[in-house]
Amino acid sequence: LNTFPLSLLNASLTPLPLYDFAPESLRGAKVLVTGSSKGIGEQMAYHYARFGAKIVITARSKDTLQKVVEKCLSLGAQEAFYIAADMSNESDLDRVVDFALKKLGGLDYLVLNHIGSTRIAMWDGDVEHAKWLMKINFFSYIQMAWKALPSLEKNKGSLVIVSSLAGKMPSPLTAPYVSTKSALNGFFGSLRHExxxxxxxxxxxxxxxxxxxxxxAMSKVKGKVNMPAYPATEAALNIIITGATRQPELFYPWFTYIWTLTKDWIPSFTDYVVQRSYNYSP
Ligand code: NDP
Structure with a gap:
């Protein structure tokens, strides 16, 4: 009950501090954002920087990370560091969290956002790809969350998990990706109870x-999906506000919440609309 109205407000297309969000709470906050060399993660790094946070960013491409760090510092980040790492490599996971703990002196926010690359295509039985994707999109999240938990406990901190409507409601042509997002929703829903x-x-x-x-996303869906896309910078700000106000869930844009309801209330209609959103002819 608590989640529903706040999530709806939070998921407006022009995010506003409609309730408890105090931007100054992020000044000096110690933040690790993964998958932050581009896309939503990059936009999150810039928003945190504008709020005056201390940030560590990570992804594989060192050159891009360096440029993002420079921009973060110019936007007002109190501190900004990067560490290149591959989330499919188990030893990199602890290394990234240790780096952030050392550079920032602890963590207030761990924002898990990275994903491995996957195709938009019919499931072709490639179990090895599904296992590899699960490693990056799911197992790395739970390992890093566990590693950061003692510091987050100490600082009354927050774990922010970037998931997808695909994790609540299966979509076609992305079976391995859908699986990883459903796993995240299940795991972190359970951990929240604990x-x-x-x-x-x-x-x-x-x-x-x-x-x-x-x-x-735009290059992958081109010609394959008929759906409107929403701005990464707004999605990023909504995610940050959701973490800062300690909300259990965000739905962005807000009507993604409606889809999670219609899939149970009127499943055949929802299936029809979902399948019609993809260009595919056998
Ligand atoms: P992008 O592809 O734009 O960015 C992905 C980030 O992850 C990049 O910084 C990339 O950097 C990094 N990355 C990729 N592979 C690895 C790896 N093996 N190890 C470490 N880092 C890696 O993704 P988006 O911004 O579009 O998506 C961000 C999040 O939002 C994801 O969790 C996604 O599921 C979610 N989301 C996105 C939607 C969308 O339409 N865009 C819709 C719903 C959810 P590098 O390649 O340098 O490693």
Whole structure:
């Protein structure tokens, strides 16, 4: 009950501090954002920078990360560092969290956002790809969250998980991706209960996004999907506000929430609309 109205407000297309968001709470906040060399993660890094946070960003491409860090500093980040890492490599996961803990002296926010590349195509039985994607999009999230938890506990911090409507409602042509997002929703939903039962002071925000106009997403859906895309910079700001106000869920844009209802209320209609949103002829 608590989540629903706030999530709707939060998911307006022009995010406004409609309730409890105090921008100054992010001044000096210690933040690690993954997948932040481009797309939504890059936009989150810039918003955190404008709020005066201390940031560590990570992705694989060192050159791009360096440019993002420079821009973060010019936008007002109190501190900004980068570390190149591959989330499919288990030893990189602890290395990234340790780097952030050391550089920032702890963590207030861990924002898990990275994804491995996957095709928009009919499932072709490539189990190895599904396992690889699960490693990047799911197992790395739970390992990094566990590693950061003691510091987040100490700082009354927040875990922010960037998920997708695909995690709430299966879409076609992306079966491995859908699986990883459903796994995230399940795992972090369960962990949220456990933290509450332990009276932990760490909040978990799971963010459900619709189609967002990042370069990667737009190049992948071109000619294949008929859906409007929404701005990455607004999606990024909504995610940050959701984490800062310790909301359990975000739906951006707001009507993604409606889809999660219609799939149970009127499943055959929802299936029809979903399948019609993809250009495919056998
Ligand atoms: P992008 O493809 O734009 O960015 C992905 C980021 O992850 C990049 O910084 C990339 O950098 C990094 N990355 C990719 N592979 C690895 C790897 N193996 N190890 C470490 N980092 C890696 O993604 P979006 O911004 O579009 O998506 C961000 C989040 O939003 C994802 O969780 C996605 O599921 C979610 N989302 C996006 C939607 C959309 O329509 N865009 C819709 C719904 C949810 P590099 O290549 O340098 O490593």
């Amino acid at each position: 933290l509450a039962m332990k009276k932990s002071n760490v909040s978990i925000s799971v963010c459900t996004l619709g189609l967002i106009d990042t370069e990667t």
